Amino acid sequence: MSNNTYVGRHRPATKPTRGRQFLVPLALVSSTVAGGLVVRDAGASPLSAEAAAMKNVSNSVAGLGLVADVDAIAAASADRGNLRASRDGVRAEAALGLAASSAAEAGAEAADAALERLAAEKAAAKKAAAEKAAAAKKKAEVERKRRLALAQRWIMPFHGYTLTSGYGWRWGRMHPAQDLAAPTGTPVYALSSGTVLFSGWSNEGYGYMVKIRHWDGTVSWYAHNSRLVVSIGEQVSPGQQVAYSGNTGNSTGPHLHLEIHPAGGAAVPPRSWLAARGIYL
Ligand SMILES: [Zn+2]
Known part of the structure; x- marks a missing residue:
């Protein structure tokens, strides 16, 4: 506190007129990211009677005057709640995402394995068909040669001569x-x-x-x-x-x-x- 810090010595003449107001512990304020909190240094500017009164009250507690209206606190609280919920949501989403990612990976691996199996089966079928065709071709060739050999053989034309x-x-x-x-x-x-x-x-x-x-x-x-x-x-x-x-x-x-x-x-x-x-x- 500086020298010109206001040190309240009297009570305000009138009660604050602007709705209900309460004190917000510094810890809560500092941990609150958003919200319409009003923090004023007593020596920074002339204080209205109302503000001065509030300052007086707050000084008696923590040496710093923290004034917030209900709506702001509610908003801050709501935001905080939202933030927490949001964080929890993010964590949950991250967890879900991980799970989903893991599931997706497992699914992709299964799909890859299935595709590989299919490709292997196709290749095996193709190989078997090729082998079968080659065997049939070889058999046909052997048969063709056998028939040719039969057709081209020479025979004794006459007997008992x-x-x-x-x-x-x-x-x-x-x-x-x-x-x-x-x-x-x-x-x-x-x-x-x-x-x-x-x-x-x-x-x-x-x-x-x-x-x-x-x-x-x-x-x-x-x-x-x-x-x-x-x-x-x-x-x-x-x-x-x-x-x-x-x-x-x-x-x-x-x-x-x-x-x-x-x-x-x-x-x-x-x-x-x-x-x-x-x-x-
Ligand atoms: Zn003759």
């Missing part, structure tokens, strides 16, 4: 075939798969004749047959019967006259050509 005239000069002329003597009606088989180029009567001395173009381009001839069992354009498989042997055309006895024309060209010796393919006449 005796080798007679071979490939070469005979009686002053070229015999471009291998003759295989056997009773009329002995089945004649296609050497390998191919297309029937000709099946019918030959006007060149071959009698009933069949010509087949094989898968490698080779054309085989089967002549002097008694009966034909395939038609021109027909696809035949290795060993499929194409005729019954006979003695038709320029022939001196029942036999199969077999010619081999690689690439459809000139005839070659049948025995060596077939031997190179595992068929030994």
Whole structure:
């Protein structure tokens, strides 16, 4: 307190007229953030009688005059209450927020895990499908090769025969075939798969004749047959019967006259050509 601090020596002439007023302990005021508290230093300005009176009262308590009206206190109190409530609310919200955040995190982790599982399942399904497709492809390829090997194999065309005239000069002329003597009606088989180029009567001395173009381009001839069992354009498989042997055309006895024309060209010796393919006449 300074020298000019007012030290009350008298009571106010009249009671304060402005509503009810009370003293607010400094502790409450200082801890109050907002509110319409009025704090006045006694020496700062001339005091009204009313203020002076209040100052007097307050000095007797704490040496500082603290005057507040009911509304201000109520407001301060309310604000304080609000503040506390607000703080509590914030704390609660923070707690809730933490809980929510934690729950959200847990949820996000669960969602991530579910997504990862889904992705893993998808990848596994894709892998399984790919493996299945690859296995099917491999199986199809194996089957294709098996069928191809079957289609491209070479077969003994005749059975129960005796080798007679071979490939070469005979009686002053070229015999471009291998003759295989056997009773009329002995089945004649296609050497390998191919297309029937000709099946019918030959006007060149071959009698009933069949010509087949094989898968490698080779054309085989089967002549002097008694009966034909395939038609021109027909696809035949290795060993499929194409005729019954006979003695038709320029022939001196029942036999199969077999010619081999690689690439459809000139005839070659049948025995060596077939031997190179595992068929030994
Ligand atoms: Zn012949």
